[in-house]
Amino acid sequence: MDTMRDRFIATTSRLLDEEPRTALVLAEISAAGFEQAQRRHPDRVINVGIREQLLIGAGGGIALSGMRPIMHTFASFLVERPFEQVKLDFGHQNTGGVLVSAGASYDWPAGGFTHMSPGDVALLNTLDGWTVHVPGHPDEAEALLRHAVVAGDDRVYVRLSQQSNSEARPVTGDRFLTLREGRGPAVVAVGPMLDNVLAATEGLDVSVLYATTVRPFDREAVRAAAGGRGDVVIVEPYLEGTSTTAANDALSDVPHRVLGLGVARRELRRYGTIDEHLAAHGLDPVSLRARISAFAEQGARGAHRRS
Known part of the structure; x- marks a missing residue:
């Protein structure tokens, strides 16, 4: 079975083909998986390098232009390190975008505490207007990502993990x-x-x-x-x-x-x-x-x- 991160790469690549408003901003993480998508859409797949504050700032600017940005890296570098940019460039500016993380709380233990983010959801919980999806299976990750990108212009966090349940459940993006x-x-x-x-x-x-x-x-x-x-x-x-x-x-x-x-x-x-x-x-x-x-x-x- 593929991982949630594998499914994110495949689904986002298709969304870039299907939805002309979709843009992707990367900070090196998963960049190799998007090489073909970047060749097809060089103006909508942007890798800013290891500059996580710029990752969020660029996504915020793209959102202000009317596009639907997806921003992706490890959770510790997506939510914790650039939290001020998340707060200001999306919340204060009242724009929408989709944060998609990898790494979760301790998905790569060998990376040490710098690559762990058990506090990401609690931190986002201090801000207004964020929807938070926590899929438990790659099929659910695909469904929730599509819902986040296509269904609206609000602020959404999709928390991916290496951990996965044995089977997918029907998810709608709202009810338990x-x-x-x-x-x-x-x-x-x-x-x-x-x-x-x-x-x-x-x-x-x-x-x-x-x-x-x-x-x-x-x-x-x-x-x-x-x-x-x-x-x-x-x-x-x-x-x-x-x-x-x-x-x-x-x-x-x-x-x-x-x-x-x-x-x-x-x-x-x-x-x-x-x-x-x-x-x-x-x-x-x-x-x-x-x-x-x-x-x-x-x-x-x-x-x-x-x-």
Whole structure:
């Protein structure tokens, strides 16, 4: 199976052929994959070199001209390093564009902490008007990228990862999917966390929701799945707690508990592999099962005492 990044290159190359408003701005990363597209569209495929602030600034200028820019590099260099340009050249100027990242939280552990970005979604969450897609499969990445480029002129972040679920789910760019229904907590699995969550919750009396678009946050789906007990677990492939405020807001009028599971704030200095990072942050199936079960049992004891 190809990776999300492979699919991004193939899909964007086709979009450059199909959509004359589409432009692509690169900062060396993935440039080799776009050599043919650059030969076909030399005026709409621009590689600015290792100049990430210029990457965003050029994309902002292209947007002001009426084009639909796609900007791409590692997440740490796309969101964190040029954050001021993201804030001003798109938010302040009220223009639209599509940020497409690679690298995710720790997709290339050998690259060290400079190439890791567990805080990217939390950082974008400080800005107004950004849609955030977190696909869990290359097919979903293609669908969400096409939706981001063609469906509007707003500001969109598409977060790609080496991690992938075993199968694609139908995604629409807005609603969470309900995959299991139970009487216990509602467990929201974000993007590539789904397979681990499904394995972790096998046989547990919980609901499982699948989220590939986390901003805007699907408040209605969470409210419906949480039911009367109002307990929610959010399993995200980035900084733990990123979406707990959104879940708390969705349930603000009912008694509830929210558990945010994700990448811990502590820095891991022995980089290892992706799977080792998952285990170290408690995001492997065994760890998730223990953490979700403890949360559910605590809620059940509290409900028993109240009754």
